[in-house]
Amino acid sequence: MSPATVVTGIGITAPNGLGARHYWDATRTGRSAIAPATRFDPTGYPAQLAGEITDFTAEDHLPGPLLAQTDRVTRLALLAADWALADAGITPSTLDAYAMGVVTASSSGGFEFGQNELRALWSKGSRHVSAYQAFAWFYAVNTGQISIRHGMKGPSGVVVSDQAGGLDALAQARRHIRKGTPLVLSGGLDASLCPWGWVAQLASERLSTSRDPHRAYLPFDAAAHGHVPGEGGALLLLEDADAARDRGAHVYGEIAGYGATFDPAPTSGRPPTLRRAIELALDDARTAPADIDVVFADAAALPELDRIETRALTDVFGAHAVPVTAPKTMIGRLNSGAAPLDVAAALLALRDGLIPPTVNVTPDPSHPIDLVTEARPAALRTALVLARGHGGFNSALVVRAADPGRHDAPADPREGRT
Amino acid sequence: MTRPTFTFDDLKEILREGAGADPETLAETTLDATFGDLGFESLALLETLGRIERQYDLALDDAAFTGATTPRALIALVNEQLNGAAA
Numbered sequence: 040m041s042p043a044t045v046v047t048g049i050g051i052t053a054p055n056g057l058g059a060r061h062y063w064d065a066t067r068t069g070r071s072a073i074a075p076a077t078r079f080d081p082t083g084y085p086a087q088l089a090g091e092i093t094d095f096t097a098e099d100h101l102p103g104p105l106l107a108q109t110d111r112v113t114r115l116a117l118l119a120a121d122w123a124l125a126d127a128g129i130t131p132s133t134l135d136a137y138a139m140g141v142v143t144a145s146s147s148g149g150f151e152f153g154q155n156e157l158r159a160l161w162s163k164g165s166r167h168v169s170a171y172q173a174f175a176w177f178y179a180v181n182t183g184q185i186s187i188r189h190g191m192k193g194p195s196g197v198v199v200s201d202q203a204g205g206l207d208a209l210a211q212a213r214r215h216i217r218k219g220t221p222l223v224l225s226g227g228l229d230a231s232l233c234p235w236g237w238v239a240q241l242a243s244e245r246l247s248t249s250r251d252p253h254r255a256y257l258p259f260d261a262a263a264h265g266h267v268p269g270e271g272g273a274l275l276l277l278e279d280a281d282a283a284r285d286r287g288a289h290v291y292g293e294i295a296g297y298g299a300t301f302d303p304a305p306t307s308g309r310p311p312t313l314r315r316a317i318e319l320a321l322d323d324a325r326t327a328p329a330d331i332d333v334v335f336a337d338a339a340a341l342p343e344l345d346r347i348e349t350r351a352l353t354d355v356f357g358a359h360a361v362p363v364t365a366p367k368t369m370i371g372r373l374n375s376g377a378a379p380l381d382v383a384a385a386l387l388a389l390r391d392g393l394i395p396p397t398v399n400v401t402p403d404p405s406h407p408i409d410l411v412t413e414a415r416p417a418a419l420r421t422a423l424v425l426a427r428g429h430g431g432f433n434s435a436l437v438v439r440a441a442d443p444g445r446h447d448a449p450a451d452p453r454e455g456r457t
Numbered sequence: 458m459t460r461p462t463f464t465f466d467d468l469k470e471i472l473r474e475g476a477g478a479d480p481e482t483l484a485e486t487t488l489d490a491t492f493g494d495l496g497f498e499s500l501a502l503l504e505t506l507g508r509i510e511r512q513y514d515l516a517l518d519d520a521a522f523t524g525a526t527t528p529r530a531l532i533a534l535v536n537e538q539l540n541g542a543a544a
Contacts, residue, residue: 104501107477166511170504 044213045441046291047283048127048276049383050119052228054090054269054370058122062380063387066395067414071369073252073267078232086246088255089232090269090371108171109184110149112230112270116181117188119274120224124189127276127288129222131189140193140220141186142212143274144204144227144375145178147236152176154235185224185274193220198227198375201428202337203299205272205378206436210297212277221282226379228272240268243429245341253399256372258338258365259345259410261403266340269367272376273383290441291386295421296324302431313337313433314351317423320435321355326421328356331437333394333417335381335424338365338372348425349406358407362415366395378426382438385422389440392419463513463535468505468528475508476501488529509535 049059054072056062065072075081076089097106097114105117120141124131131139152169153176159167174180179197186195194215198208205227212225231239240246247265249255256267283290298319300312321328334356337348352363366384367377388394394415402410420440427433465488472478472486476497486495492502506517515538525531 103473103477103479104496105477107475107504108500166507170500170507173500 041217043280044216044277044294045280045283046275046294046386046438047278047288048123048125048129049291049386050121050123050126050274051380051383052092052095052115052119052271053273053380054092054271057092057094059126059383059387063384066366066369066384067391067393069369069396069398069414071252071398072269073255073369073371076232079234079237081237084237084241085248086237086241087250088247088252088267090267090373091232092230092271105184105188108175110152110175110180110230112145112147112149112228113175113181113184115230115271116143116228116274117184119226119228119272120185120189123224123274123276127278129276131191134222136190136192138193138221139189139191140212140215140223141182141191141195142198142208142215142223142225143182143185144198144200144208144379145181146199146201146204146229146374147231147239148178149176149180150231150236150239151233154233181228191224193223194218200432200434201430202372202374202377203426203428203432203434204375206297206382206424206426206434207299208375209275209277209294209379209382209436210299210434213294213297216277216279221279223277224274225277226272226274227375228274229374229376230270232268232270245339245429247340256340256368257400258336258340258368258397259349259402259406259408260400261405263340263342263345267371269371269373270376271370271380272373273379275379275383292389292441293439294436295439296320296322296326296437297435298323299432299434302433311347311433313347313425313427314354316433316435317351317355317425320423320437324421324437324439326437326439328361330421331356331361331423332419333385333388333422334361334363335385335422336363336365337425337427338367338397339427344427345406349408352408359409361409362394362411362417363408364394364411365397368398368400378424378434378436381424381426382436385424385438389419389422389438392416394419461513461539463509463532463539465528465532468532471505471508471512472497475504486528489527491526492528493526513539515539
C-alpha cells in the first residue's frame with residue numbers, strides 16, 4: 040500500500056493573521072480583514088475592497104539580496120516556508136537535498152514586480168528593466184526561491200489552475216511522497232493587489248463592487264454578487280507518515296483523499312462536475328459521505344456558482360446534512376492561496392474541535408445547506424475542502440485527524456533521514 | 458576639466474541598490490575577490506552592469522560580463538570606457 044501523507048508543519052500569511060497562531064485566533068473568532076484597498080489607490084476602479092496583509096514588513100524577515108529580486112508574493116511565500124519548516128522541526132540543511140521537494144500553486148506569479156518593470160520598459164526604455172524580471176514575475180518563482188533558499192532539490196514544480204491549484208499542488212506533493220520523496224513543502228499563495236493585478240481580476244467580472252466591507256462578499260446569501268480579492272495563503276510541510284512517525288513529529292492530520300475534474304463547456308448542456316470531484320476525493324479517502332464532519336466551501340459568491348456548489352453538496356450529502364463553512368468570507372478569495380489556507384484551517388479545526396464561522400452571510404433559504412455562521416464546537420475527525428478555478432477547474436481534498444496515540448515526544452529534529 | 462571616474466565606493470553603492478547587498482557583505486568585499494565568491498550570482502552581476510551603463514551612459518559589451526570577474530577588473534573596465542568616451 041502507498042504510504043500515507045501527513046501534515047507536520049503549517050506556515051500561514053493571511054490578511055487576518057500573520058502566522059498560524061494569529062490567523063487561527065482571528066479566524067475562529069470571526070475577525071474580518073476586508074477593507075478599502077491601501078496598497079494602491081482603488082478609487083478609479085469599480086471594485087475597491089480587498090483582504091490585505093497589513094502587518095508584513097519583508098525587511099524584518101529576509102536579507103537584502105532576496106529583497107532585490109522578489110515580488111511581494113515571493114516574500115510572503117519565503118516567510119510561510121520558513122514557518123512551515125520550523126513548525127515541523129525540519130532543518131533542511133541537515134537532510135538529503137534530493138529527498139525534499141517543493142510544489143506550489145500560483146495564479147499570478149509576481150504581478151507587482153512585473154508591473155513595475157513593464158512601467159520602466161515603456162516609460163524609460165529597456166535598459167531600465169531589472170535583470171530580475173527574468174524570473175521574479177514567473178509562476179514558478181515561489182517554488183524556485185524556496186528550493187534555492189533551503190537547498191530542497193527533490194521533485195518540484197508549480198501548478199496553475201486558479202483557486203483549485205491550491206489543492207492540486209497538495210495532491211501533486213502527495214504523489215511525490217507516494218513515489219518515494221519523504222518530504223515535500225507544498226501549498227500556494229497569491230498577492231496581486233496592484234493596479235495590473237486588479238484590472239486582471241476585474242476582467243473576470245466576478246469581483247464585488249460593494250463599498251461596505253460587511254456586505255461585499257456574501258456566498259450563499261440572497262445578496263451574493265461577487266467576491267473580494269485577498270492576498271496571502273499557506274504552505275504545508277507534507278511527509279511520508281512512516282517517516283514522520285519515525286522522527287516523532289507532531290502530526291496535524293492526513294491528506295487522505297483528493298479528486299479533481301474539469302467542467303464541460305458551458306454551451307455543451309452537460310452538467311458541471313464538482314459533485315464528481317467530491318465523490319472521487321471521498322473514494323480516494325475510503326470515506327463515506329456520512330463520515331465527513333465539516334465542509335470548507337469554495338464559496339464563489341455568484342448566484343449561479345453558489346447554486347452549483349449547493350447542488351453538489353446536497354447531491355452527495357443530502358440537504359442540511361453536513362456543516363458547511365467559508366472562513367474566507369473574512370479575508371476574501373486568495374486565488375491559489377485560498378485552498379491551502381482552508382486546509383490549514385480544517386486541520387486546526389480538527390485539532391480544536393471548532394468549526395470557524397462564515398461571517399456577514401445571512402443564508403439564503405434556497406440553499407438547503409447547514410451554513411455555519413457562528414463558531415461551532417463539534418467533534419471533528421474528517422473534513423472536506425473544495426476549490427474551484429476560473430475556467431472549469433474543480434478540486435476536492437479530504438483531511439483526516441491524526442490517529443490517536445501518535446508519538447508526541449519530540450525527537451531530535453536535526454537527525455537526518457537516509 | 459576632470460574626467461568622471463568610477464570608484465570602488467561607487468560600485469559598492471550600485472551593488473547595494475541593485476543586488477541588495479547588505480553593508481556587512483560590502484564591508485568585507487575586497488577588490489580581488491571574485492563576484493561569485495562574494496555571493497553575487499550571474500543575474501546580480503547583470504543587474505549591476507545594467508545600472509552602471511545607465512548611470513554612466515555607457516554600453517558595456519558581453520566581454521565585460523564574462524571578463525570582469527572581480528571588482529578591480531570591473532572598475533578598471535568602466536574607467537577605461539569612461540576615459541575613452543571623454544577623450
